[in-house]
Amino acid sequence: MTIPLYLQDSYLRECEAAVQSVSGKEVMLDQTIFYPRGGGQPTDTGKIIVGASAGDVVDSASEFRVVNVMKKEGKIIHELDRDADFASGAKVKCVLDWGRRYKLMRMHTAAHVLSAVMHRELNILITGNQLEEEKTRFDFAMENFDRTMFDTMVNKANEALATGVELKIYDLPREEAMKIPGVVKLAGALPPSITILRIVEIPGIDLQADGGTHVKSLKEVGKIGIMKLENKGKENRRIYFTLSG
Numbered sequence: 059m060t061i062p063l064y065l066q067d068s069y070l071r072e073c074e075a076a077v078q079s080v081s082g083k084e085v086m087l088d089q090t091i092f093y094p095r096g097g098g099q100p101t102d103t104g105k106i107i108v109g110a111s112a113g114d115v116v117d118s119a120s121e122f123r124v125v126n127v128m129k130k131e132g133k134i135i136h137e138l139d140r141d142a143d144f145a146s147g148a149k150v151k152c153v154l155d156w157g158r159r160y161k162l163m164r165m166h167t168a169a170h171v172l173s174a175v176m177h178r179e180l181n182i183l184i185t186g187n188q189l190e191e192e193k194t195r196f197d198f199a200m201e202n203f204d205r206t207m208f209d210t211m212v213n214k215a216n217e218a219l220a221t222g223v224e225l226k227i228y229d230l231p232r233e234e235a236m237k238i239p240g241v242v243k244l245a246g247a248l249p250p251s252i253t254i255l256r257i258v259e260i261p262g263i264d265l266q267a268d269g270g271t272h273v274k275s276l277k278e279v280g281k282i283g284i285m286k287l288e289n290k291g292k293e294n295r296r297i298y299f300t301l302s303g
Contacts, residue, residue, distance in 0.1 A: 060134040061089035068271040071156045077148040085136045094127040094134050098187035099270045101127045107151040108144050161191040167272045168279050172215040174264035193300045199293045212282050218263045222277035226259040
């Protein structure tokens, strides 16, 4: 199995790895810094350099773009921009598109804060979400749709972000974690097969199960701004927001 280094340290930009399997454009490594898309967070991108170690100089033919990362049957698979010309056992260097990742980390942490405020103030659960570099979408069920109310929710979220508190990330057994009120804020997000939950806690603001990447402190996030609100039908609502600062 691939060691998910991105869960141990979301700020890792490079790592060395050994190739475990190759099939056309798809490669599996013994460890990786690349996040596989899931839970509303997009895939990381970057490059894999074959035969490289720290400080090595290699020609461009040894570089492969990582265009997609996904989970297949519990395995983390890296999709390259072309068929791999190397085999299992090859040593590679992974280099993350850090600018993209950092934007997604900031956006993900902001999403936790806003969803926590919506849950606390309006008892709303998010039914769907999609993070992007420049915007995030929340879907949720709500009878009355009021722009003024959501301006208030965003203002409260921004007040929370302004505290600049540092996040805490740790694991808990499922039974213990599920005793915590509000630990799951994305409806239907946790299949029964998951027995150990990774908890992302923003002290005094939010605590929930989550498998994505985040910033270390709320002072890194910036400020939330509403882009648009949509009424998708009976009680089906959608909000798009972005970050500034």
